[in-house]
Amino acid sequence: MSRPALAASRSADIIDFLACFPGRGFTLSEIVKGTGINLASCHAVLNVLMERGYVTRCPRQKSFRLGPALYAAGQVAMASQPLLARAQAAAAMLRDELGIPSLVSTVIGDEILGVISCDTDDGRSAGLNVGERMPLVPPLGASFLAWSGDDEIDAWLHRAGTGIDGEMIDYWRDGLAKIRERSFQVELRAPQSSQMAAQMEEMAAGSEATRYKGELLKLVRSWGRHPMQPDRIEPSCEYDLILIAAPVFDRDGRCIYSLCLGGFAGPIGGDEVQTLGNRLVAASLQIMQADRARD
Structure with a gap:
């Protein structure tokens, strides 16, 4: 595999960093700290991005934000990605039908990226x-990862870091x-997740945003063992969930998107969990069937 062009890699790092924090700008020194790019290179790359409209600069605050050219590129990308466009329509339909926030995410390298978010009218995401x-x-x-090959699963498990024993690996x-077996994921809320969310929200809004990525990784690795999902979904039980997710496969059989429901108002009963999971799977199947019907 050829080495990536350094300037291209740095441009992507800056765009990715700014995209993680919508609604706020960052100074040159903050971007340097958040991306790890040296000052001279970061300044040069930002100048090019500004010339092309991918980044804008506020003269008064001397801060940088994503620019309008990226919005235009995103609209073109959606038009050229029919599977994603169908996933977007399905997410909006599920939100309207169920009154539950929905989400479409994908995997980029060793990260999960939020691609589409459909919030409810009361502000839940x-x-x-x-x-x-x-x-x-x-x-x-x-x-x-549930539908990935052994090598990808092994790499995922390896990212958990040191101190993970064989029992934990078998559990995952x-x-x-x-x-x-279920065709969908049911993720239970970890005891630390609410505290983590509040801590990361505070970091993202303040001066510690430049340390956000590293601190988030540390927090996730510190969770230790907690029930990832229920062994059985009991109709008479209630479950405090982070999300319910179903896979969307591309034509090569890869799980390219995850269609999710989350932001639940409170614990939900087992019958409803099963109903929502089945509804997600049906929506995912409709997305894939419509995509294959294009031929």
């Missing part, structure tokens, strides 16, 4: 903003098998 990235580290991303592998 499914938990991952458009452009926001989460580390593809166990137990995160299980809905993608069993969790992937349960997702395949």
Whole structure:
């Protein structure tokens, strides 16, 4: 594999960093700190991005934000990605039908990227903003890995870091098998997840945003063992869930998107969990069938 062009890699790093924090800008020094690019190179790359409209600069605050050229490129990208366009329509339909926030995410390298987020009228979201990235580290991303090959699963497990014993590895592998059996993922809320969300939201809004990515990875790895999903979905039980997710496969059989429901108003009963999971699977099948009907 050829080495990536350094300037191109740095441009992508800057765009990815700014995309993670919608609604706020960053100074040159903050971008340097957040991306790890040296000052001279970062300044040069930002100048090119500004010339092309991918980044704008506020003269008063001396801060940078994403520019209008990226919005235009995103509209073209949606038009050229019919599978994603159908996933967007399905996510909006599910939100309107069920009154539950929905989300479409994908995997880019070793990260999970929020691609589409359909919030409810009361402001609830499914938990991952458009452009926001989460580390593809166990137990995160299980809905993608459940249908992956052994090498990809091994790489995912390896990202959990040191101190993970064989019992934990077997537990996560069993969790992937349960997702395949059900055809959808049911992710239980970890005891630390609310505290983590509040902590990361505070970091993202303040001066610590430049450390956001590294701190998020540390927090996820610190979770330790907690029930990834219920062994059985009991109709009489209630479940405090982060999300329910179903896979969307491309024509080559790869799980390219995850169609999710999240941001639940409270614990939900087992019957409803099963109903929502089946509804997600049906929506995913409709997306894939419509995509294949194009031929």
